[in-house]
Amino acid sequence: MFSYHLLSALLPLIDAREITFPPASGYSQQPFLAHVGIDISTGSAFAGLTTYANLPYVHCLAAEGEHVEKYDIAILGAPFDTGVTARPGARFGPGGIRGGSRRINSAAAWSVYTGENVFLSWAKIVDCGDAPLTFLDNTVALRQLDAAHQLISGRPANSSEYPTPRIITLGGDHTTTLSALRSTHQAWGQVSVIHFDSHIDTWDPKVLGGGVSHYAGVNHGTFLHIAHEEGLIRNTSIHAGIRAPVMRRKGDVRNDVRCGFEIITARDLDRVGVTGVIEQLKERVSGSKVYISVDIDVLDPAFAPATGTAEVGGWSTRELLSILDGLRGLQIVGADVVEVAPVYDNVGETTVLAAAEIVQSLLGLMVHGPVITAA
Numbered sequence: 001m002f003s004y005h006l007l008s009a010l011l012p013l014i015d016a017r018e019i020t021f022p023p024a025s026g027y028s029q030q031p032f033l034a035h036v037g038i039d040i041s042t043g044s045a046f047a048g049l050t051t052y053a054n055l056p057y058v059h060c061l062a063a064e065g066e067h068v069e070k071y072d073i074a075i076l077g078a079p080f081d082t083g084v085t086a087r088p089g090a091r092f093g094p095g096g097i098r099g100g101s102r103r104i105n106s107a108a109a110w111s112v113y114t115g116e117n118v119f120l121s122w123a124k125i126v127d128c129g130d131a132p133l134t135f136l137d138n139t140v141a142l143r144q145l146d147a148a149h150q151l152i153s154g155r156p157a158n159s160s161e162y163p164t165p166r167i168i169t170l171g172g173d174h175t176t177t178l179s180a181l182r183s184t185h186q187a188w189g190q191v192s193v194i195h196f197d198s199h200i201d202t203w204d205p206k207v208l209g210g211g212v213s214h215y216a217g218v219n220h221g222t223f224l225h226i227a228h229e230e231g232l233i234r235n236t237s238i239h240a241g242i243r244a245p246v247m248r249r250k251g252d253v254r255n256d257v258r259c260g261f262e263i264i265t266a267r268d269l270d271r272v273g274v275t276g277v278i279e280q281l282k283e284r285v286s287g288s289k290v291y292i293s294v295d296i297d298v299l300d301p302a303f304a305p306a307t308g309t310a311e312v313g314g315w316s317t318r319e320l321l322s323i324l325d326g327l328r329g330l331q332i333v334g335a336d337v338v339e340v341a342p343v344y345d346n347v348g349e350t351t352v353l354a355a356a357e358i359v360q361s362l363l364g365l366m367v368h369g370p371v372i373t374a375a
């Protein structure tokens with residue numbers, strides 16, 4: 001009797017719910033199983049194909065002349081990991097981060113910290129899927145990624161106020177940031193880079209790669225040196241979370257300064273706190289357009305074991321999220337989360353959950369600070 005009453009009490013509630021599905025761009029939602037009277041409105045976040053945070057998929061890389069739905073912020077995967085110096089596997093990063101984001105439901109994503117829901121704002125956010133990149137030739141792969149970035153940021157935005165769409169890239173090893181910086185340079189001019197990482201990544205290609213060939217010199221530890229050489233970035237850039245050793249006693253840091261960087265070490269956080277780190281970052285890049293690159297190895301391996309070049313003694317996920325959310329007000333024109341190599345993750349999916357949350361914080365910064373084009 002009890003179960004009968006419970007059931008009859010619940011049934012009207014279930015019937016009253018609308019059936020909803022993850023949105024597929026260009027298709028209207030259809031009721032499902034209505035003919036047998038079953039409502040399955042819950043749990044849709046874990047059904048269907050996986051996009052970042054269950055956002056609609058848009059074929060942003062469609063050929064010229066094809067209809068492409070407009071967007072303001074695009075998620076783009078860059079499955080590339082043949083520019084690494086240690087453990088490979090970041091080519092599976094985009095899929096891993098999307099997997100870690102499945103629990104994020106745009107209708108129920110109100111932040112208790114900011115009071116905002118980044119998915120219910122002026123900005124239309126979509127997932128463009130991955131750029132198709134060859135895994136047999138780094139030079140060709142980066143050219144493909146350059147083209148994908150330029151195509152996606154070159155389309156007209158959905159907003160009439162802010163005409164250039166912005167991109168958040170899911171890496172891929174850190175070499176992929178070079179393509180993103182080439183693209184932001186084309187659309188927005190030189191940017192300051194806020195680079196969260198345990199490594200400086202400004203190594204001279206003659207030092208990291210040994211100068212054996214030009215090809216070998218373009219890798220995940222030299223891309224910021226190359227970005228500087230190509231004139232893509234300003235001399236007002238900054239690293240945060242640095243703790244990995246350098247290869248030369250003084251030469252690497254001297255070259256780092258020449259490439260336009262200042263350093264906040266991992267342990268500086270103990271000295272100045274989250275607020276102090278936020279202040280130094282904001283002061284360094286103030287007045288310029290900013291690109292934020294998050295190498296997941298900025299986190300301690302306890303919080304992000306699934307990465308190629310893990311370094312102990314890093315920041316916690318909470319500390320990094322607090323720092324990121326504290327950067328509101330900056331003009332963020334592009335961002336990425338890179339070096340996620342899901343094969344080294346644990347059964348609790350610690351790393352991909354963290355990466356998915358970091359992407360959401362980056363989205364928050366972009367939504368909060370729209371940028372008018374000026375290149």
Ligand SMILES: [Mn+2]
Nearest residue numbers: 174197201295
């Ligand atoms: Mn890196």
